[in-house]
Amino acid sequence: MNKFWERFFYLLTYISQGSSYLSPRAYAILHRMHHAFSDTERDPHSPHHTKNVFTMMWETKDIYNAVLNRKRAVETQFDRNYPEWRLIEKLGDSWVSRLGWGILYAVFYVLAYVYLDMHWVFFLLLPIHFLMGPIHGAIVNWSGHKYGYQNFDNNDKSKNSLIVDFLMMGELFQNNHHKRPNSLNFGSQWFEFDPTYPVIKLLSKLKIIEVRKKE
Template identity: 55%
Template sequence: MPILFFFLAHWYLSLFTQTFFQHRYAAHRMFTMSAFWEKAFFILTYLTQGSSFMSPRAYALLHRMHHAYSDTDQDPHSPHYSDNAFLMMWKTRTIYQDVLYNRSTAAQKFGGNLPGWEALETFGNQWYSRLGWGLFYILFYVNFATAWWQYLLLPIHFAMGAAHGAIVNWGGHKYGYQNFDNKDQSRNTLPFDFLTGGELFQNNHHMLPARANFGVRKWELDPTYPVIWTLNKLGVIKLKLSKAAVVA
């Protein structure tokens, strides 16, 4: 049905730009790309994330803070300092706004080597951009929904990025197993990783933050890595060498 296809396309395309461009590229610089491709992925990120678009620059700063202060009271989104996932993400939103508008002194030490497109990032964070995308989602449902319950999916479209963040940051630091002792609460939440494109290998990633493949064991499949590998082979990006991990 059109609604299910639209929802899944929005979920996974938005997720891909978040994990590929904002996380692995902007925050960690696991690979390089030309100015042309950087602009192309900026546009793709805006188009796929829509009403929940986050500035790649601000995202990168926020995420670097997360790694530096993982699961301490200075972590922007540790689940161990909030009573529930909604409060955690509201706290994250507040810190993100401070980082976005350069009000955060804590974020300044994590700058450097950041992608930026001020015009697009400013436009994408305006209320009228978010409202416009919200209206587009509503109109799509009005035209293609076949049952009333399908409209219950609309709030997820409006806050798609926040939904991804809540699953990854709450689940990935509370539930699952650990391959490494990272001196934090990061976990690999494998049963739910089909929802997050590899992002729930949090324990692996916190141990090896420069490694493009978040899976470490033979049976840990990072769904985003084959795409990265392919783009590297096609010359769209250039992967950097990173520390290998051996886990028995």
């Protein structure tokens, strides 16, 4: 995409992730490491080398922070070709921003409770809003490498956890994705539907993104 759309989606990433903002640069590097070392001891987030999902995500957090703050050496093949906007990265990773978004979420819920007669049980969703990024990562990386079926032998333990994956927008087709990491469509079988794929096709038709490699 051109620079305008890159900055537009970078800012949209910060706004939509809010209190659980993740740096696109650091995320891209960890994702590439995960594919290169899938389910080995060098994998930054494999469920097969940690005791439980909490220790997996805690170790992932430590690696992420080291990469984010440039305190860990990164192989050249991983550290390239990613968007970067250091102002947004610094803002998104600050505790002022994270606490600010958290307060906004809480205020929204209180207003909905007072003026829209929202049931009190919805307040239990607040922790999910506060930690949306880590929770999403936990579901994809834990479930996607432990539960489900395999279409391909990728020499790892990646699985397809759902047949129709609206829950994680196609990311729980991990076995397919590890087989064809450059494919726009995470679905492989006729019955597997990746809801993100038509969105990518639409953005391509609108000339917002350019698909350089088709598979």
